[in-house]
Ligand code: ATP
């Protein structure tokens with residue numbers, strides 16, 4: 478039996494790393510007043526069609542959609558922002574705070590060709606700063622992404638940023654770009670030839686070498702931005718400078734989703750091969766209104782956790798998953814006494830493994846050694862009668878019997 482193509486089990490040893498990431502990010506995000514939100518994994522297909530936009534890869538070919546028993550069109554979420562925007566509107570979150578700072582972590586689903594750094598079920602950590610049109614909000618979210626990477630001790634990343642302006646500015650640019658590209662139609666890659674008609678801006682993002690060369694000499698989107706958009710972008714850059722976050726302006730950076738405007742950014746690495754983006758984000762000022770909510774300018778990003786894990790796992794020295802104590806007992810009577818000992822260990826936060834084998838004492842002891850535990854607690858009839866416990870050190874093989882009350886008072890394992 479194999480898991481579905483493009484999906485993967487996260488086994489207990491790897492989950493230690495996932496728990497570690499949660500432990501690092503939670504205080505960072507909470508300190509800036511970002512609070513965790515959990516939305517359903519399934520949503521109406523229409524939500525994504527209306528937000529991500531027709532002509533995007535996600536909508537055209539990557540959605541896991543089905544109709545349920547009630548003939549509703551349902552989709553496994555391909556990304557987080559649309560769901561958050563929906564939740565913001567459904568729960569009327571605008572009534573409680575003028576700015577809502579939220580974060581989420583969970584699985585996303587896209588029907589893509591599985592390869593290194595690309596799965597069909599993958600996880601994103603994302604944050605959204607909802608309700609502000611101030612450049613410092615853009616820089617607040619970017620700062621948090623870099624802070625998380627720094628805290629995880631990952632340094633080899635590059636921040637790229639661009640402004641994709643407003644819809645009207647992009648519309649003007651689209652014409653200019655299409656005009657330019659039409660001279661080279663024959664030299665473009667297959668996808669880009671189609672995109673000239675469906676979504677020309679995405680051509681800027683093409684990975685094909687020849688197309689990139691053509692794009693290199695193409696007119697730039699920034700030349701179509703009016704003073705308001707330019708000023709916004711300049712302010713974002715100036716705030717980044719003041720924070721000393723290094724960045725490159727990449728005039729060809731566009732995002733694969735339609736709802737973005739003005740600021741667009743990505744955090745990349747050279748250590749992942751062609752799937753080189755760890756984090757993608759930007760500003761989305763019209764999404765919430767477009768979905769039927771109040772006018773609520775917002776900005777956010779998402780980090781692909783599987784990619785992040787590939788980057789940090791070699792440096793991560795895992796604490797092992799073994800129990801500290803192995804608990805051996807003899808029969809039903811000694812088992813009843815075991816609950817008390819388990820309660821004490823729990824109170825002291827000591828990881829234990831209760832022996833479940835139905836076999837003789839020496840075989841049980843062998844299991845204790847095999848478990849990787851440091852200590853073994855042995856409970857026989859004698860221990861029950863005298864209210865004691867026998868502790869065997871599995872490294873030195875020293876053994877001693879102590880009173881239960883002594884064990885409660887003085888933590889014997891510290
Ligand atoms: P890419 O160009 O790599 O496909 P994207 O623009 O589709 O990225 P976003 O929608 O911006 O990606 O998602 C944010 C992040 O989520 C990406 O930077 C990446 O780290 C991760 N991600 C996206 N798709 C996948 C996938 N299929 N498998 C694993 N991680 C993914």
Ligand code: MG
Pocket residue numbers: 534733
């Ligand atoms: Mg993609």
